[in-house]
Amino acid sequence: MSMCADAKKNLNKAEELVRRAASNGANIILLPELFENxxxxxxxxxxxxxxxxxxxxxxxxxxxxxxxxxxxxxIPVSFFEKSxxxxxxxxxxxxxGGEILGIYRKTHIPDDHFYQEKFYFSPxxxxxxxxxxxxxxxxVGICWDQWFPESARCMTLMGADxxxxxxxxxxxxxxxxxxxxxxxxxxxxxxxxxIVPVIAANRTGTESVVPSAENNYQSSSLCFYxxxxxxxETGEIIVSADRESECVIESEFDIDSIVEKRMNWGLFxxxxxxxxxxILKY
Amino acid sequence: MSMCADAKKNLNKAEELVRRAASNGANIILLPELFENxxxxxxxxxxxxxxxxxxxxxxxxxxxxxxxxxxxxxIPVSFFEKSxxxxxxxxxxxxxGGEILGIYRKTHIPDDHFYQEKFYFSPxxxxxxxxxxxxxxxxVGICWDQWFPESARCMTLMGADxxxxxxxxxxxxxxxxxxxxxxxxxxxxxxxxxIVPVIAANRTGTESVVPSAENNYQSSSLCFYxxxxxxxETGEIIVSADRESECVIESEFDIDSIVEKRMNWGLFxxxxxxxxxxILKY
Numbered sequence: 296m297s298m299c300a301d302a303k304k305n306l307n308k309a310e311e312l313v314r315r316a317a318s319n320g321a322n323i324i325l326l327p328e329l330f331e332n333x334x335x336x337x338x339x340x341x342x343x344x345x346x347x348x349x350x351x352x353x354x355x356x357x358x359x360x361x362x363x364x365x366x367x368x369x370i371p372v373s374f375f376e377k378s379x380x381x382x383x384x385x386x387x388x389x390x391x392g393g394e395i396l397g398i399y400r401k402t403h404i405p406d407d408h409f410y411q412e413k414f415y416f417s418p419x420x421x422x423x424x425x426x427x428x429x430x431x432x433x434x435v436g437i438c439w440d441q442w443f444p445e446s447a448r449c450m451t452l453m454g455a456d457x458x459x460x461x462x463x464x465x466x467x468x469x470x471x472x473x474x475x476x477x478x479x480x481x482x483x484x485x486x487x488x489x490i491v492p493v494i495a496a497n498r499t500g501t502e503s504v505v506p507s508a509e510n511n512y513q514s515s516s517l518c519f520y521x522x523x524x525x526x527x528e529t530g531e532i533i534v535s536a537d538r539e540s541e542c543v544i545e546s547e548f549d550i551d552s553i554v555e556k557r558m559n560w561g562l563f564x565x566x567x568x569x570x571x572x573x574i575l576k577y
Numbered sequence: 578m579s580m581c582a583d584a585k586k587n588l589n590k591a592e593e594l595v596r597r598a599a600s601n602g603a604n605i606i607l608l609p610e611l612f613e614n615x616x617x618x619x620x621x622x623x624x625x626x627x628x629x630x631x632x633x634x635x636x637x638x639x640x641x642x643x644x645x646x647x648x649x650x651x652i653p654v655s656f657f658e659k660s661x662x663x664x665x666x667x668x669x670x671x672x673x674g675g676e677i678l679g680i681y682r683k684t685h686i687p688d689d690h691f692y693q694e695k696f697y698f699s700p701x702x703x704x705x706x707x708x709x710x711x712x713x714x715x716x717v718g719i720c721w722d723q724w725f726p727e728s729a730r731c732m733t734l735m736g737a738d739x740x741x742x743x744x745x746x747x748x749x750x751x752x753x754x755x756x757x758x759x760x761x762x763x764x765x766x767x768x769x770x771x772i773v774p775v776i777a778a779n780r781t782g783t784e785s786v787v788p789s790a791e792n793n794y795q796s797s798s799l800c801f802y803x804x805x806x807x808x809x810e811t812g813e814i815i816v817s818a819d820r821e822s823e824c825v826i827e828s829e830f831d832i833d834s835i836v837e838k839r840m841n842w843g844l845f846x847x848x849x850x851x852x853x854x855x856i857l858k859y
């Protein structure tokens with residue numbers, strides 16, 4: 296989905312899309328990262344700190360708790376979380392029935408010219424999280440997390456049978472690069488190496504900054520490239536959105552049969568944890 | 578390349594292919610895993626233990642030291658290594674000029690019905706290795722290692738600018754699966770997540786077992802699927818062999834520019850080693 300400057304409209308649109316997916320029979324429904332607002336991290340602006348809310352005060356969490364109950368569906372909800380004197384980029388995991396199972400705070404925080412997240416978010420302090428939902432044991436990574444094999448491996452080792460990644464990624468106004476295929480291949484790799492389906496939901500649309508004294512008269516536009524996708528457990532993309540459309544994509548998995556395949560393939564039997572110290576060293 | 582029962586013929590063919598690559602201007606030349614012999618791990622047979630040699634007695638290592646000197650090329654040589662009362666699946670890293678920089682012993686040992694490597698090889702005790710060769714700092718993983726994100730991440734953290742994987746993989750006589758695309762996606766993922774080119778060399782051809790009392794009258798054939806490939810630093814396959822042909826594939830990289838891209842992308846800046854303990858726990 297694409298976002299606009301009106302948070303109420305964004306939430307209404309997200310609700311409409313989730314209702315559509317639930318009506319189609321979906322069990323677990325993933326929205327993009329920080330769907331309540333424009334991607335404010337494109338610029339540095341103290342004013343945006345006020346967008347952060349505590350978990351219990353977040354309007355999207357409140358709405359989707361109700362919808363999770365109404366349709367008996369699982370909804371991981373991405374939101375900008377205020378906590379004490381700082382803020383996090385957080386997902387609240389709402390189980391079917393509406394209970395909040397817990398939160399995950401984004402571990403890896405990017406800091407590029409137009410993805411200035413270190414200005415807004417403290418690095419997550421929850422560690423990776425995996426939840427036993429009504430429809431399976433799932434892990435969630437948030438956007439930049441999706442580039443790190445460590446996130447996917449940790450969540451799979453903790454028992455995740457599917458990995459979900461809400462995202463906001465698009466063009467690079469300075470770098471002359473379309474990162475879309477690279478972005479996909481990272482997650483296809485996590486899927487293939489961990490033998491788990493991966494589900495990624497990205498935003499679409501172009502968002503432009505209004506130059507102001509506060510943002511040092513920055514003028515830029517980001518074009519979010521959509522391309523949301525779902526892989527099977529070998530990393531093959533089995534359903535995919537295009538770069539512009541607002542849409543619902545869906546797939547169905549037989550978790551028991553994937554668990555069996557994961558066991559048969561022997562990768563987890565043959566791991567050598569005593570050889571992996573370098574990963575914690577640098 | 579494909580292999581036959583005559584080790585001398587296999588070595589001659591490997592030499593001919595390496596000379597061809599060197600004449601084309603290659604700097605680092607990768608042969609498939611255990612190219613001196615048929616893939617003996619298809620069956621359990623005590624007799625094959627006698628194929629293992631010490632590093633200093635291995636005919637392929639001796640031949641390729643000479644060729645590394647003659648052409649000033651780097652050649653990682655895969656061989657079945659005898660060491661004390663056991664054996665390893667090993668690569669000797671021969672630098673341009675012919676010096677052996679060291680060995681790497683395969684960390685992850687598979688053990689499927691027709692890939693019975695735990696019968697032949699002790700799990701490697703060298704840890705992951707990275708070498709400063711004349712043409713760049715490179716890491717080598719051996720076959721099954723290529724399915725593990727930990728191998729690729731450790732080698733990149735240790736300074737590898739390119740990852741090489743000699744391999745022997747093909748059909749699964751019992752499982753109804755073509756693992757080729759899955760196999761490629763794992764390595765494309767390592768490439769994409771670590772921002773390094775990946776080079777994989779696999780064997781081709783069909784190898785059949787002769788039933789005998791020693792192998793419990795096993796009758797099986799493995800069809801090795803070739804499909805050797807080279808990725809750029811975003812995991813895109815830029816050159817690829819087909820499933821049957823014996824051939825040389827080549828690519829050229831500007832390491833300095835890839836190092837710069839890896840830096841600019843910020844992934845290694847944003848790692849959170851204190852969050853990765855789970856990887857060493859299971």
